[in-house]
Amino acid sequence: MKIARLWLKIDNLVECQVCWRKCRLRVNNVGVCRNYVNLDGKLVHVGYGVLSAVESRPIEIKPFFHYWPNSTSLTFSGYGCNFYCPWCQNYHISFSKLPENPRRIMPEELVEKAVKIGDNGLCASFNEPATLFDYLLDLFQLARKHDLYGTIVTNGYFTPNAIKELIEAGVDGFSIDIKGCPTSRRAIASIDHLKVLSNARMIIDLGGHVEMVYLVVTEFNDHEECVEWILEKHLEFLGADTPLHINRYYPANVWKTPPTSLTTLMKIKERAEKIGIKYVYIGNVGIEGLEDTKCPNCGKILISRRRYRVTYFKLDEDRCPRCREKIPIRGRYIP
Ligand code: SF4
Incomplete structure (x- = not known):
């Protein structure tokens, strides 16, 4: 458990500032997501590290x-x-x-x-x-x-x-x-x-x-x-x-x-x-x-995918090898 980073004290309540729900909690109350609690007037992340x-x-x-x-x-x-x-x-x-x-x-x-x-x-x-x-x-x-x-x-x-x-x-x-x-x-x-x-x-x-x-x-x-x-x-x-x-x-x-x-x-x-x-x-x-990525300019197939794996990848850096259109890709292709 950890004291949360984003919260405000409003009168005798704490307001969680993690999401737009902005749950306002009395002491011992739990937020909509059930992971944040007002403990002794502080917002505590009770879900810290609890993984399913x-x-x-x-x-x-x-x-x-x-x-x-x-x-x-x-x-x-x-x-x-x-x-x-x-x-x-x-x-x-x-x-x-x-x-x-x-x-x-x-x-x-x-x-x-x-x-x-x-x-x-x-x-x-x-x-x-x-x-x-x-x-x-x-x-x-x-x-x-x-x-x-x-x-x-x-x-x-x-x-x-x-x-x-x-x-x-x-x-x-x-x-x-x-x-x-x-x-x-x-x-x-x-x-x-x-x-x-x-x-x-x-x-x-x-x-x-x-x-x-x-x-x-x-x-x-x-x-x-x-x-x-x-x-x-x-x-x-x-x-x-x-x-x-x-x-x-x-x-x-x-x-x-x-x-x-x-x-x-x-x-x-x-x-x-x-x-x-x-x-x-x-x-x-x-x-x-x-689920294929095609060049929006010339229509060439650039990336094919099957069952969530890439089966074909043909990009020249971040460009279409045929017409040189720039294709937005973040990170490297892992062969
Ligand atoms: S307690 Fe959960 S649901 Fe409520 S504002 Fe915080 S993150 Fe959102």
Whole structure:
């Protein structure tokens, strides 16, 4: 357990400043994510180092397609979340409380494990990394000293101060879910999706790498108005070069509508490309070609992927070998 870095004292309450929930807590109260508690008038990160899983995984599975292609990252998760999406695939950890008397895995142990395995970096994934915020700061600072990259897969609801701290600590890859739009109100209705987009913009401005993920959930964010809003805001906030992963949803937890149809996914991809987004992928369908990177200028296939591994890589430094178009890729390709 550790005294948290970002909080304010307001009268007899403490306000957590890690994410936009900004939970205000009386003594002994726990935040929405169940990882921060007001103990004796101080905000304490009780989830520090309490991990639900640790395993080496390809970076493409996150998904990151323009970041250290074909590398592996030691991927880890905690417990809890600040959103509670009813279709969450990982609800068994995201909706659960911290275990009683847990073993804490200290940053040194995790970094040592990544180095021993030969992973190229670390990735906080599976549940929302905001739950591990103070742990991440210590972990990624240490990881950087061992030449390991730092990445997170997040709903992007951090406060701007938290984003700055993460980047200063060494996180430079952010896979961010855009969950919905102002008209997708049935679930997670209190979320301000514009905050997610402005955070993503801020990360890019601070030099970080961003890839956006749009999980198209049947009867939540798949109506035309919502699709348009998400695509237009992507372009407006993040520009044409920021990759967009349009992913198929499958029923999970309490959300039981049918999986997203391939037709819907293809239509969204077509629309995204038509308005100018250059790197658009369709994920969770397992159809060859839909996860290839093509040169947006001449159409040449530059990177092919299959089952989350790179099967073909043809870039001349960061340029298309045929027409010399510059392709945004962060980090090295690992053969
Ligand atoms: S990180 Fe947790 S405790 Fe802090 S504001 Fe967000 S949900 Fe609340």
